[in-house]
Amino acid sequence: MLKNARNLFIRLFLFLFSSIIYAYLKSLRIKIEESLFERCRGDGAKPVIFVCWHHSLLVGSLVVKKMTDRSCALLSHSKSVDFLDSVFKKIGHSTIRGSSHKRGKEAMLQLVREVRNGCTVMITPDGSKGPACKFKPGALGLAQKFDIPLVIIRANYSFHMRLNTWDRLYLPLPFSRITIDLESVYFKDLISNIDEGEKSQLLETAAELMEAKMLG
Numbered sequence: 001m002l003k004n005a006r007n008l009f010i011r012l013f014l015f016l017f018s019s020i021i022y023a024y025l026k027s028l029r030i031k032i033e034e035s036l037f038e039r040c041r042g043d044g045a046k047p048v049i050f051v052c053w054h055h056s057l058l059v060g061s062l063v064v065k066k067m068t069d070r071s072c073a074l075l076s077h078s079k080s081v082d083f084l085d086s087v088f089k090k091i092g093h094s095t096i097r098g099s100s101h102k103r104g105k106e107a108m109l110q111l112v113r114e115v116r117n118g119c120t121v122m123i124t125p126d127g128s129k130g131p132a133c134k135f136k137p138g139a140l141g142l143a144q145k146f147d148i149p150l151v152i153i154r155a156n157y158s159f160h161m162r163l164n165t166w167d168r169l170y171l172p173l174p175f176s177r178i179t180i181d182l183e184s185v186y187f188k189d190l191i192s193n194i195d196e197g198e199k200s201q202l203l204e205t206a207a208e209l210m211e212a213k214m215l216g
Contacts, residue, residue, distance in 0.1 A: 157172050
């Protein structure tokens with residue numbers, strides 16, 4: 001009885017908390033230039049892979065939803081992210097739970113299936129526990145496999161706070177404006193100038209190049 005009551009309380013709390021976060025996110029004003037919007041949304045026939053740093057995943061989720069009607073986001077398997085899973089689903093994303101620390105292989109297999117079925121995906125390449133702004137190569141492997149672009153999301157915040165979390169999460173103030181910059185990168189273009197001696201560690205080298213682009 002106590003266990004059932006506890007589970008009910010947790011579900012109710014998650015519902016209320018995620019609803020508050022969802023309402024807050026809907027108040028934000030996202031601005032994307034029309035030229036970037038058309039250039040980076042894909043050709044309609046193929047999905048794309050959106051990437052943003054973990055500190056901007058809240059705004060990133062809104063950007064991806066503006067860019068496509070069908071999207072899937074990779075989130076940590078941790079129980080502490082359950083509320084975020086609920087928020088993403090309210091926004092309109094499906095979610096896959098997993099990370100390099102837990103259920104990583106299963107999550108990657110699910111991502112492959114989603115992309116194969118034409119679904120655009122969103123990945124935070126420094127998630128789920130960092131180091132912050134360190135690009136892990138998983139998204140690159142997916143882009144290489146399907147020859148689809150990685151679309152970098154950079155957010156410029158007008159008014160914001162930063163939380164004391166491992167990623168220093170950006171928390172824009174309600175009703176504030178966020179200007180979005182997007183850059184589309186194909187894996188084959190990224191590695192075109194890599195020296196022969198570095199090709200034995202292709203994904204690692206490509207990850208360093210992507211990291212520099214995202215930090216640039």
